[in-house]
Amino acid sequence: xxxxxxxIRAAVALVLCTVxxxxxxxxxxxxxxxxxxxxSAELTGTWMGAEGNQLQIHCGSAGRLTYxxxxxxxxxxAFALETGDGILTSIGHRVFFNYIExxxxxxxxxxxxxxxxxxxxxxxxLPNVDEFQKLVEEKVLIGDLEEDSQAxxxxxTGSSEEIATALENLDLAGLFxxxxxxxxxxxxxx
Numbered sequence: 179x180x181x182x183x184x185x186i187r188a189a190v191a192l193v194l195c196t197v198x199x200x201x202x203x204x205x206x207x208x209x210x211x212x213x214x215x216x217x218s219a220e221l222t223g224t225w226m227g228a229e230g231n232q233l234q235i236h237c238g239s240a241g242r243l244t245y246x247x248x249x250x251x252x253x254x255x256a257f258a259l260e261t262g263d264g265i266l267t268s269i270g271h272r273v274f275f276n277y278i279e280x281x282x283x284x285x286x287x288x289x290x291x292x293x294x295x296x297x298x299x300x301x302x303x304l305p306n307v308d309e310f311q312k313l314v315e316e317k318v319l320i321g322d323l324e325e326d327s328q329a330x331x332x333x334x335t336g337s338s339e340e341i342a343t344a345l346e347n348l349d350l351a352g353l354f355x356x357x358x359x360x361x362x363x364x365x366x367x368x
Contacts, residue, residue, distance in 0.1 A: 203305035204287035205334035208276035209341045210267030213241040217266060217273065220295045225363035233363060241266040243275060266293075269342045272350050275302075287333060292354045302361035303354035307332060310353060319344050 221237040234246045244263040251258045264277030272292060279289045292303040310332045314321040320336035334341055345353070 201307040201329045201331060202289070203307055203310045203332045203334070204279060204289050205276075205341065206285065206287055207334075207336070207338045207341070208265055208267050208274075208288050209290050209334065209345070210269045210272075210274045210276070210338060211342050213266050213268050213273070215268075217241075217295070221266075221293075221300070223368060224366040225300050226366050227361070227363055232366070237266065264288075267338070267342075269346050269350065285333075291360070292350065298365045300361070300363040300365070301359045302363075303356060304360045306353055306355050310334070313344070313348075313353075318348075 216239045218237040218239055221235050221243065223235060225233040225235065227233065229249075231247055231249045234248075235243060236245075237243045242263065243266050244261070246259060246261045248257050248259055250256075262277060264275055267274050267276060273294070274290050275293050276288045276290045278286050290305065292305075294301045307330060310319070310321075311323060311330055313319040314323055314332055314334070319334055320340060321332055321334040324331040324333060336344070
């Protein structure tokens with residue numbers, strides 16, 4: 179069954195996984211190369227999640243993406259506003275959203291999501307931990323495996339260019355949970 183969550187819930191899930199023991203893939207540097215295309219017209223606007231939450235996106239021509247999510251909090255009897263930002267990069271025709279997950283850590287890392295805007299929908303996929311782990315073990319990607327009894331965290335340590343070069347000839351659909359997007363949003367007409 180396809181999961182439908184808001185972008186912020188996917189981001190929060192990644193942060194929680196790091197804290198409570200789910201496996202994750204992060205990178206010391208943003209993955210991919212700077213965008214060559216201006217995606218501001220494709221991405222800027224209001225998007226709606228399955229739960230009725232609204233996601234407002236502003237995408238600058240330089241690939242900086244800022245978002246705000248409004249969500250009704252029953253226990254507070256009010257709307258909550260959550261905001262964030264990151265950068266868009268690309269590998270071939272694939273677009274990635276990179277955002278810093280842990281600003282205060284000794285080694286801040288970027289979480290990343292694969293995005294695709296098509297036919298009035300914005301679809302987001304999470305990295306497949308097992309596939310990225312194999313690439314690090316096979317030395318296709320430079321990275322560290324942080325393993326404990328509960329989780330494996332893959333931390334890519336190569337430069338943005340090294341990661342892009344290694345991934346550009348691989349089937350990226352296999353590196354992300356392609357059959358189960360983490361988020362599917364629908365554009366709201368303005």
